[in-house]
Amino acid sequence: MLPIYDQKSRIKLFVLAGALLIAAATVIYTSVLVQRLSEREQKQIALYAKAQRFIISIEEVDANTTFVFDEIINANTTIPIIFTDGEGNILDTKNLPLPNKATKQAKEEFLRREIAVMKSQHPPIVVKLSAGLLNYIYYKDSQLLTQLRTYPLVQLAVIGCLGVMAYFAFSYSRRAEQNRVWVGLAKETAHQLGTPLSSLMAWHTYLKESERFQHEPIVEELGKDVRRLEIITERFSNIGSVPVLKDENILQATKNAIAYLQSRVSKKVLFEIKTDLPTDTPARINVPLFDWVIENICKNAVDAMDGKGNITLHLRRPTKNKNLIALDITDTGKGIPKSKIETVFLPGFTTKKRGWGLGLALAKRIIENYHEGKLYVRWSEVGKGTTFRVVLKGE
Ligand SMILES: Nc1ncnc2c1ncn2[C@@H]1O[C@H](COP(=O)(O)OP(=O)(O)O)[C@@H](O)[C@H]1O
Ligand SMILES: [Mg+2]
Incomplete structure (x- = not known):
């Protein structure tokens, strides 16, 4: 902590x-x-x-x-x-x-x-x-005495009201400030990455087309890294503006997000994707940001399992509202103690030596502010595992 x-x-x-x-x-x-x-x-x-x-x-x-x-x-x-x-x-x-x-x-x-x-x-x-x-x-x-009897109650009520108002005003302005920092920093990052990235892309195209380098395997690897940089820049630029949401096939989007991750983590981590929904069910998402969320949650899962275990992604309808789509991401890791279930979403909270504690804070922002959805810990037991639930809007 x-x-x-x-x-x-x-x-x-x-x-x-x-x-x-x-x-x-x-x-x-x-x-x-x-x-x-x-x-x-x-x-x-x-x-x-x-x-x-x-x-x-x-x-x-x-x-x-x-x-x-x-x-x-x-x-x-x-x-x-x-x-x-x-x-x-x-x-x-x-x-x-x-x-x-x-x-x-x-x-x-x-x-x-x-x-x-x-x-x-x-x-x-x-x-x-x-x-x-x-x-x-x-x-x-006398009236004076009667009034005096109720006076402390009135006074406390007034002070209480003022306190509540002050609290809301304060937390509103703090949230507004946080928003400006998140958005500003993201915009600036996207902007700064933009220039070298377009130059890199041009170089890559040049190499791909040149007689001399075209057949070198390195050119293809370079292309992958450039593509990766492009995705990162896209994420930051989406966070820094009002992102466009589209109806996307949610099963496919989840599969794509995992495919990329899978190639990058230990082979001892087994991913499984399950769905209770028709395979063509759409959800309103912004793909680069959705990918970022899945990546943050799954990376944490891998950390929590010390690089060995199962991660299950399960698409379903939440029991309460059938118009929404829930994605449950369950790992077999070390779990989160009850007292930290909400704290893990606070920016700066980390239990890792090299953690920044921003992954879940960002994921929560992306889902709740940009997608009008919900992100929370649905279940966790110390030593057994954790389920994060992402709730998204359907059509
Ligand atoms: N799947 C999980 N299982 C157990 N603990 C988790 C899990 N996901 C997140 N946490 C806890 O929440 C903390 C915050 O996560 P995060 O915001 O991604 O920051 P970071 O990964 O940099 O620590 C982690 O340090 C970890 O203690
Ligand atoms: Mg993390």
């Missing part, structure tokens, strides 16, 4: 831990505030009840006692209150947004509902009247 991916997952963990810490701190801090405010409101309501009892107990309010009204009873402008008598008849309300134009019945219903809410929050305070009668003071948390 390359250190950058180790580091990346460590950074992710760090950020996640930090975010959780901030979230926890916010929740704890606000709940302390809520607790304090709630205690204060309880005290205020207790004082309020006391004041009510006092007012009831004195004969009449005079200059000495008006402060009870002014400073205590009327001072409560935040805590909603409903007064009832012993039978539950509503005597008075405070700090409740009574609907103005509503009918008497609607108001009554509204207040009954409020009483139910208040009951669920706090038991009512009982005020004993002189005649042995009882009054009840129902109350609930």
Whole structure:
């Protein structure tokens, strides 16, 4: 595993831990505030009840006692209150947004509902009247307190949304940048190869036609290498532009790709091509890029088997979507551990001494960005082998 991916997952963990810490701190801090405010409101309501009892107990309010009204009873402008008598008849309300134009019945219903809410929050305070009668003071948390209770949730939701948006914006711009690098580098490579290649081709034609060299076997070998260089240049130029997709006979295309490979790997690697489809089934592909994908996957398979084993290519319909074409490439190699099944597609990930870790990243780009297909590890077991699945569009 390359250190950058180790580091990346460590950074992710760090950020996640930090975010959780901030979230926890916010929740704890606000709940302390809520607790304090709630205690204060309880005290205020207790004082309020006391004041009510006092007012009831004195004969009449005079200059000495008006402060009870002014400073205590009327001072409560935040805590909603409903007064009832012993039978539950509503005597008075405070700090409740009574609907103005509503009918008497609607108001009554509204207040009954409020009483139910208040009951669920706090038991009512009982005020004993002189005649042995009882009054009840129902109350609930002030709006401020209610809002404060939900505040951390709202805040976390907003921060969460911002986080998600930032993440998508960031990963979008990162992907756009990666695209520019891939495409730019490919274009540049195709461009640079172009000039010496056309000169080589001209030289080859000259040799082929000259009396003197025509019969030398070397000229034919040279021709093969020139052809190979041409294919490489074609691949890069296709990656660097919008490649043209055509309906191609997929069985034939697969056979051609393998034929070339087979001559280049150890004889101990046996290729087999199977198909469940009619032999003339077409798929929409760009041949040079498709070849490149098959080559990358099969070369990895050869590496994973240490140059000895079977590689089976199996064409079939995926079970879910019958309009698509699946090509399963199975090797009998060392397999990929479960934890690395997705990581193998990241650019730079390699377990080889001389690997660049670009083969699968490129193959995935070619299939998913240029062919609107899918490339993934369908099955793998350490010590047994691996199946990569390429999903392509049919006609
Ligand atoms: N068929 C396979 N079996 C086991 N491991 C594989 C197979 N194909 C790919 N891998 C793993 O994925 C890694 C990345 O592959 P790739 O992107 O082609 O880069 P490279 O071949 O340069 O290492 C390989 O180093 C290997 O560990
Ligand atoms: Mg490779």
